Amino acid sequence: MSIVVIAEQRQGKLNRATWETVAAAQQLAGAGTPIAIVVAGSGVGAVASELAAAQVKEIVTTEHAALEPYTPDGFTAALQQAIEQLAPAMVLLPHTYQTRDFAPKLAARVDRALITDVTAVKVDGGQTVFVRPMFQGKLSADVVPQGPPPHFVTFQIGAFRADQAARGASPAAVRALSVTIDASQLRQKPEAPFQEAKQAVDLSQAERIVAVGRGIKGQEHLPVAQKLAEALGAELAASRPICDSGWLPMERQIGSSGQTVAPKLYVALGISGAIQHVVGMKGSRTIVAVNKDADAPIFEVADYGIAGDLFEIVPAIVAELNK
Amino acid sequence: MKISVCIKQVPTREWQPRLNDTKTWIREQDASYEMNEPDAYALEEALRLKEKHGGEVVVCSAGPARVAQVIREALARGADRAIHVEDDGLASADAFVVAAALADAMRDERFDLVLTGLQSDDQGFAQTGVVVAERLGLPHATIIMDVQVNGSALRVKRELEGGWFQWVAMPLPAVLTIQSGINQLRYATLKGIMAAKKKEIRKAAPPATAAAARQKIVRLYVPEKGKKTHMIAGSPAEAAKELVKRLREDARVI
Numbered sequence: 001m002s003i004v005v006i007a008e009q010r011q012g013k014l015n016r017a018t019w020e021t022v023a024a025a026q027q028l029a030g031a032g033t034p035i036a037i038v039v040a041g042s043g044v045g046a047v048a049s050e051l052a053a054a055q056v057k058e059i060v061t062t063e064h065a066a067l068e069p070y071t072p073d074g075f076t077a078a079l080q081q082a083i084e085q086l087a088p089a090m091v092l093l094p095h096t097y098q099t100r101d102f103a104p105k106l107a108a109r110v111d112r113a114l115i116t117d118v119t120a121v122k123v124d125g126g127q128t129v130f131v132r133p134m135f136q137g138k139l140s141a142d143v144v145p146q147g148p149p150p151h152f153v154t155f156q157i158g159a160f161r162a163d164q165a166a167r168g169a170s171p172a173a174v175r176a177l178s179v180t181i182d183a184s185q186l187r188q189k190p191e192a193p194f195q196e197a198k199q200a201v202d203l204s205q206a207e208r209i210v211a212v213g214r215g216i217k218g219q220e221h222l223p224v225a226q227k228l229a230e231a232l233g234a235e236l237a238a239s240r241p242i243c244d245s246g247w248l249p250m251e252r253q254i255g256s257s258g259q260t261v262a263p264k265l266y267v268a269l270g271i272s273g274a275i276q277h278v279v280g281m282k283g284s285r286t287i288v289a290v291n292k293d294a295d296a297p298i299f300e301v302a303d304y305g306i307a308g309d310l311f312e313i314v315p316a317i318v319a320e321l322n323k
Numbered sequence: 324m325k326i327s328v329c330i331k332q333v334p335t336r337e338w339q340p341r342l343n344d345t346k347t348w349i350r351e352q353d354a355s356y357e358m359n360e361p362d363a364y365a366l367e368e369a370l371r372l373k374e375k376h377g378g379e380v381v382v383c384s385a386g387p388a389r390v391a392q393v394i395r396e397a398l399a400r401g402a403d404r405a406i407h408v409e410d411d412g413l414a415s416a417d418a419f420v421v422a423a424a425l426a427d428a429m430r431d432e433r434f435d436l437v438l439t440g441l442q443s444d445d446q447g448f449a450q451t452g453v454v455v456a457e458r459l460g461l462p463h464a465t466i467i468m469d470v471q472v473n474g475s476a477l478r479v480k481r482e483l484e485g486g487w488f489q490w491v492a493m494p495l496p497a498v499l500t501i502q503s504g505i506n507q508l509r510y511a512t513l514k515g516i517m518a519a520k521k522k523e524i525r526k527a528a529p530p531a532t533a534a535a536a537r538q539k540i541v542r543l544y545v546p547e548k549g550k551k552t553h554m555i556a557g558s559p560a561e562a563a564k565e566l567v568k569r570l571r572e573d574a575r576v577i
Binding site for chain 2: 072073096097098100101102103104105107108109112113114115117124129132133135136137138139140141142143144145146147187188189190191192193194195196206208214232240241243244245246250251256257258259260264265272275285286289294295297299300301302303304305306307308309312313315316317319320321
């Protein structure tokens, strides 16, 4: 039985996370299991050609005018038909916001297992086991799908590396698979995507970042972090709850719903390290974490950690820097 | 407008995980619990919609008897009544099983709008709301940051990645999963807490033929560290001195 990868594209532009999913598929397939990459949309020829570079059996396009723009109703209808025709053992997707919007509907429609946000794959006693975070990253779970195939699996962004997806000696075959969609049955009517405000700060260009989380306790304590940022020549940023509370503007948010950064130095103050934050900063060259909970998940990605009260430690660091 | 809010009871953020004997689930009896945070934002949004358009807010939760704690809290914040699908197994069940229990309990109520958080802070499937929509045959949208209702028309602001958004229109009834930060939460007043005691909590039995579990946890554990973290001990002044030295001499980032 084969493995299907569902590619993600928007307006004819491929989402790079698709390559990460291809890498995951190649690891799972081993030798002998064919991989097909399915591209759904309208005007996806360029995306299909780009993906044909991958070492896979084939690229399958399901083109339909009703698939542009994306709607969960349209994608569920199209992909259900594609999966029924291809009859794979597994269907793999990147764990993006778009996947989260339609994959549970698709899996429920065909009543098959869906394992989300997977970070690694293991084989344990001949059984394929998927590793996923639980309880905000405090625990990991080894999970196995139940019930008949296909099993749907979504991979956390960054869990596999795009540059590790093997390229083929010659381009893979591209074939079109026709699907029927009744456009009048699509209930969601999307408008054009937009950005809220011109990004005043581009944190992705910052060399150093000091980020605060719930541990800062209140807006009135922000100067503690601000002073460290000044001493380091760093930009001030935050995890989502701080921006939700309005203590810092949304444009300073790091994480899956905010900016993705990879500065030379990232200092996380009072940030527990929930995965939604970590995906936005784990590429940083050097990570420092200060947190009162020595078991906080942020220490798993940190190079240097101090377990303690940030209100005592941060002023001490500022004093040391200013010596 | 008749609005349902699906809420889940999850361990508090301060909870330190302990595992059961088979290392396949947590020791539930050791945990302290609270309302799943994204669900709290969904509840707040429902209360604001009711204030604007009138109607009723019904909270719906699936889980063991202890779930009554977060149901009472939701009623104290202003929900009108509640449905509790009570079953011990629902605490650790997968999203398909929980969604089936919630959808069955809600079906005959014919809600105009069903809200829930975008994911839970325990198992974090990010599936339940969407599966509820599929089971009820309703349109849905996920990760919502604004909700506008005009008669039977719904227009919602969907969050995309990297600071992008998109407005999506759809007919009512519909299901939405709500993003944290969509509004500012209110807390229960003493008056609200007193009023909650008189509000109805309807107990619903779990579906007679439970939905089949679609995934199984074979092992639960504290994650292995992916990176060698240098933990710096000592007094604040000592730790600060050591850290700055490391950043200057080893990492060379300052």
